Amino acid sequence: MKAIGFLLLLSGWIIVLATLDLLTQFWLRTGFIASGIATEVIGLALLTHSYFSEQRSAK
């Protein structure tokens, strides 16, 4: 789960970079950048959840 979290964080960032390079219309850019950040948030949630599970199981 940690690895997937890492990958999603990086994927979100790459979506944002690709958006800057490939899209020019403001609303398209806004949508894709928002999607990239949403992907990152999911990645962060997965990473957090994996550490949360570790804590719970350590108790």
Next chain:
Amino acid sequence: MTSENLVLCLVLLLLSPLAIAGLALINQGLGRSRSAAHAMMGTLCTLAIAAIVMVVVGAGFAGFKGGGAYSIHLGGVAWDWLGNTSLSMGNSLLGSQSAAAGYVLVCLHIFASGLAAMIPLGAGSDRWRLAPICASSALFSGFTYPLIAHWVWGGGWLSQLAVHFGGASFVDVGGAGVIQITGGLTALSIVWIVGPRRGKYTTDALSTAIPGHNIVLVLFGCVLALLGWIGLESATSLLFYNLAPIRIAVIVVNAILSASCGCLAVVVVTQVRYRKPDASLSANGWIAGLVAGSAGCAFVSPLAAMLTGAVAGSLLIFMIEFLELKLLIDDPSGSISVHAGAGVWGLISVAFFTPVGNELRGAQILAQLVGIATFLGFMLPWIHAVNLILNRLVPYRVDRDGDRQGMDIRELGAGAYPEFVVHSEEFLPR
């Protein structure tokens, strides 16, 4: 930059160690008494290592606007990724700037990276060993900080968004992102790796309150931090944004207002929720106000600075509670919420409160979002990967004996307050 401005910049920079001193007092005051000396020792070592590593390695990677850089050409755009100036202070690091300007720049990076590198110390308090603190600080000041400092302040791709892609560029005048979010994300990574303090959570995963040992030092640290913040914000606005020295007056007023509103917001919210204002949370609210306000300190109006600080303070309480109670993240000094959380809000608030035309407002929001996405999507994985690898080589967490004795006795051989016997468990037979 004129020589008068350089001297002014240097004088302002001499205030910035007060921010480090302030945060150090806050970190050690919110930790346990049995690890107080260790916390201060960690700060001193971090600052020393940051200074040496920054001069030897970091300053070259951080670079400066118009200096040499490693670029990648994609889609007809040169993405400026990393500074490529000489590592020797006497040579081309100074580039086209005068020698004095180069030294002032290096001086700023030393204090800024030192401040950022010591933010995680509060989060890892009472269990993060001194040797990995030093190793982690060296990597942070040598590679992590210079990378983001170059992107935002050194003419890197984030500072050139408007040139290459139209619209607006990412704005972070006082380092809400470069210093605070980077430090806050490092704190998150450290807490994930070292886990909670012994006794913090019960077997049912219920949180136990471990109050800070010296709230007087914490509150005094807030006052010191204000002075240091003003110095650092003023210096970065002069050096990286070429603002007129008269803007320093705006920065001073905005810093005081955002910190005040951050603190008062916490006082009011804790009074309403707990029927008494919470001193340690209020101190964190003061710092959160400073952090959030630093992103647009030279551009926004005093009213906007007040609103930024108040929102940062209000959000802080819920963020700290959520991390501690729901996610089982033991962050004794609230570093993650104060620095990373408030920093993100500060970067967003710049887009809404900077006085630009309506046609540029949307572009500025996008630019700030790209910056935040970079912190979350690149800096966090990078920082965490570096710390995970380092943890394999130099274990971060102290052993079980150290957990029981406290870091002062375990690592330094003597406590910070030898005349007081506070923890009976230190004297239990083994």
